[in-house]
Amino acid sequence: MIAVGSTDTTLLAAIAATKLPFVAFAVILLLTRRRPRLSAGLSLTAIAVSLASAGFLLVKHWGIARPIEYAALWLAGGDVSVRVGILIDPLSLIMLAVVAAICLLVQVYSLGYMAGDPGFSRYYAFMSLFAWAMTNLTLAPTLLQLYIFWELVGLASYLLIGFWYEKFSASEAGKKAFVMTRCGDVAFFLGLLLILVHLGNLDIRELNGAAAGRLSPTVVTAGALLIFGGIIGKSAQFPLLTWLPDAMEGPTPVSALLHSATMVAAGVYLFARLFPFFSLSPTALGVCLAVGTVSMLIASTMAMVSRDIKQVWAYSTISQLGLMIMGLAAGNYVAGVFHLTTHAAFKALLFLCSGVFIHAFHSNDMVVIGRQGGRRLRVPMACLVIAAAALSGIPPFSGYFSKERILGALADLPNPLWVAAGLLGAFLTTYYTFRLIFIILFPAPGGEDTAQSHGSEHGHHGGYAVMAWPLVILAAVSVALGFGEKAVAQFLLNPFGSVTPAAAHHAWLPYAALGLSAAAMLLAWFEFGRRGAGQIGFVERVAPLHALFGERWYIDRAYRWLLDQVVYRLFSRLCARNDQKIIDGAVDGLGRVIAAGGGRMSILHTGMVQYRLIVVFVSIALMAIYFFI
Amino acid sequence: MGIPFGYVLALAGIVVVLGMICATTRRNLIMILLGVEVMLNGAAIAFIAAALRWQQLEGQAFVLFIIAIAAAEVSLGLALIVYLYHRTGSLNPEDYQVLK
Structure with missing residues (x-):
């Protein structure tokens, strides 16, 4: 549904705000990797235009009451339809401006901070990827689109946290961030499926509007809790919080970006995005x-x-x-x-x-x-x-x-x-x-x-x-x-009808x-x-309190224990046993059966002419019986 | 036409079976070759009997071919056997196991 009065400049600005960083990312990775200054310039230009568009949108639509949505049908089948597009409402406008502004400032800052780094171009490419993913996440009109960019944000942060991948702790931290947020994302995705099955689409506005009222309270609660699982992972809430301190292994501007506007903010943004739905x-x-x-x-x-x-x-x-x-x-x-x-x-x-x-x-x-x-x-x-x-x-x-x-x-x-x-x-x-x-x-x-x-x-x-x-x-x-x-x-x-709840x-x-x-x-x-x-x-x-706080309440230890005892001892061992006994056994067994069968059959191949002769005679006799009797 | 066709056919069958037994049970290449010759002769008897029975000459002509081919086969087979004997010093087919 397109609100009356929206013109094409809005759409153009929104496209410029969300798509340019991706162009910068692709161009840097494909063409200008060898030229760090040009790469940084490209990335900065893209995000600056993005910020300008975001500012334009914010000013133009300051005070809008009805959300503006541009969307095209992307996937349809049976009762299920998913659209992609752009949703402009106060929340997304504010978030878009915040994201673009912080991205631009951090990228400018990085000119000084990352100067001389051998991976300078790569750094700016990933920064652009990050900006692209986050701006698109912000303007997503459906949860599926949001989810896609949500994962891309995770990917970009993984790449940037492990930016100095020669350092073991950095690559480990990147991996930890990726895996831990993924734990939450599984819950998020299940929540999406649950809502998709019951509602038939994933439109944020429908979910926040009257449509959600058609869902049973149990489904709403389950869906909200599952989606909140994703928020827990992304925004580093208890109990999935230990990846964030480790993510400090990345360059400091990355931490600044990660912590303020992009990665972890995405979780809270999702919560705010679905606020009416959660309120049910x-x-x-x-x-x-x-x-x-x-x-x-x-x-x-x-x-x-x-x-x-x-x-x-x-x-x-x-x-x-x-x-x-x-x-x-x-x-x-x-x-x-x-x-x-x-x-x-x-x-x-x-x-x-x-x-x-x-x-x-x-x-x-x-x-x-x-x-x-x-x-x-x-x-x-x-x-x-x-x-x-x-x-x-x-x-x-x-x-x-x-x-x-x-x-x-x-x-x-x-x-x-x-x-x-x-x-x-x-x-x-x-x-x-x-x-x-x-x-x-x-x-x-x-x-x-x-x-x-x-x-x-x-x-x-x-x-x-x-x-x-x-x-x-x-x-x-x-x-x-x-x-x-x-x-x-x-x-x-x-x-919400501009009724400020009288607190x-x-x-x-x-x-x-x-x-x-x-x-x-x-x-x-x-x-x-x-x-x-x-x-x-x-x-x-x-001392005990100090140890408790210093050790992060032993949450990491608990995860370590869980990994060692449950995952490695139990699951890995079961899997290893399955691999060795069942899969290897089946393959080996097949070989053994064939070898043994060959052994049996090799009796036929004694090299004795007369046995073959007997076989010839017997088969002729059998054929005679078959044909004549 | 004194002897019935069936009797001659039975004789031919007996000869073939005898040749078969000879060819499969003896452990001497020459005897095996002889067994094969006997079988061929059994077949030849059957052909002659059939030629007489239906008064057709083709059967007899066939037998001439069989005899000629049998002679050629025996000469060739004996030559091979002599060669094998020279190579291995044995006429027992069990000893020929180079390919095994």
């Missing part, structure tokens, strides 16, 4: 809420003990995604989507800043970075502080607005447990964020000895300026985005959240920031 099943929402809460808390605790600067942000991503899912599952669509948007900006900023430090000091360890004079890099340091403040939900920054909305949604729930968990999460988030900031900003005394040798790192890295600009832009966005809250909320709610006003909530954040910041300052601080967190004083 309170059971599914309950499960989502629980999973989001558990992931948020667990990941925050992990971030409290990690010394790897990128891993802290990785855990924080898991925790923030958990928060978004909590917000959505609590029934507040705007809160989740808005937090997704603001999070994209400040998380990309956090990673890109960390990338500058890692690039300059060749270390991921925050203590080492602090000792070597991380604070001398003023621009990234300032941006890091801004992003950290946004992450912690400090007032003027964007994170504050989105987080308040989510906490407000949680406070609306009848059970006070959820909002308590949300507040605890906010406390932990602020604590681990400022722990990192203070460690870098106020290094422990006695560690400054190496600072001089690195003091002039600015000059050595020609790409510094090109890396700094995206930081400044993102920092500006992180600050400004929060003030667009009302407009974005209104825009998002348009298709109960919780006057105490901002104070509680801010008070907890301040307390966490004070605690962090006391332990890490003040002069003469031991730089030992309260968690690290309790």
Whole structure:
């Protein structure tokens, strides 16, 4: 159904936004691999046009009430029909703009970060693939199209996480990310099949509209839970969360992209996309809420003990995604989507800043970075502080607005447990964020000895300026985005009849959240920031707790055990036995039977002329009997 | 026309069977060859009897051919046997196992 008033420019812009990165990907891989500068230029041009188109669409359709859909029938048979095309509604427009903007900034940043890498062209090819997959995922009108690009996003992230494939840990991490997300995708695909069988098509709008009402509640719940399985894998929620910290093996810009706008955001985006469908099943929402809460808390605790600067942000991503899912599952669509948007900006900023430090000091360890004079890099340091403040939900920054909305949604729930968990999460988030900031900003005394040798790192890295600009832009966005809250909320709610659900006003909530954040910041300052601080967190004083958090709650160990005991011991062994005994046995047996049969038959071939003569006579006699009698 | 056709045919059959037994049971190449000759002669008897029975000359002509071919076959066969004997020092067909 095409809404009245849509013109061809919309379609053209949408096509430009979604298809150009693929052209760049193909051209780079096929033609310009040997010319890194040209490849980067192509990729950047494609994504820049993409961003321009996305911006054009956003401006042109600001305030649309009815979604615009261009679609063609792709697959039809019997009761089943699947279409492909483009769906433009507020959610997809916002997401498209976010994706294109972050992709462009990250690609610009990568000009500096990846300079001189032998795989420069390959890097930009994969980046384009990533952008293509994600933009198409965003605009997909049917779940099948979404699923296809969902898998392509997974593929691109696999390629980029394992970009430095010579490093064993990197290729392992890529594999882990791919396999773990695939576990979730199996559930997602089963959910798709379930819905396809019962509904006959996979149109997102039909699924969100009245059509879903025809489904039985059981089917809705089962479908929602299965699709949520895919979200768990993609957005690294409990229990499939351990691939994300390992994904830090990729180049830092890749992590920035992966964590803010593309890979993991796809999971939450899908949840928001199918939000009305999920809302039909309170059971599914309950499960989502629980999973989001558990992931948020667990990941925050992990971030409290990690010394790897990128891993802290990785855990924080898991925790923030958990928060978004909590917000959505609590029934507040705007809160989740808005937090997704603001999070994209400040998380990309956090990673890109960390990338500058890692690039300059060749270390991921925050203590080492602090000792070597991380604070001398003023621009990234300032941006890091801004992003950290946004992450912690400090007032003027964007994170504050989105987080308040989510906490407000949680406070609306009848059970006070959820909002308590949300507040605890906010406390932990602020604590681990400022722990990192203070460690870098106020290094422990006695560690400054190496600072001089690195003091002039600015000059050595020609790409510094090109890396700094995206930081400044993102920092500006992180600050400004929060003030667009009302407009974005209104825009998002348009298709729902622009009736803003009158949320109960919780006057105490901002104070509680801010008070907890301040307390966490004070605690962090006391332990890490003040002069003469031991730089030992309260968690690290309790050995078992430290071990538990440091070992990621033994989730990886549990998977290892499961793999060793169940998969390798049981399944692999059964398969091996099947292979050796049954398949090999059958083949060998066939050979043996033939050999034995040949042995029997070889009696006929004694070489004795007379036996053959007998055979001749006997057969003549038999023929005589046959013919004459 | 003193002897009935059936008797002659029975005689021919007996001769053929005797030749067959000789050819299959003896362990001497010369005797095997002789057995084959006997069988041929049995067949020749049957032809003669049939020629008489139906008063047709073709049967007798056939027998002449059989005798000629049998003579050729015997001469050739004996030559081969002599050659084999020279090569292996034996006339027993069981000893010829080069191909086995």
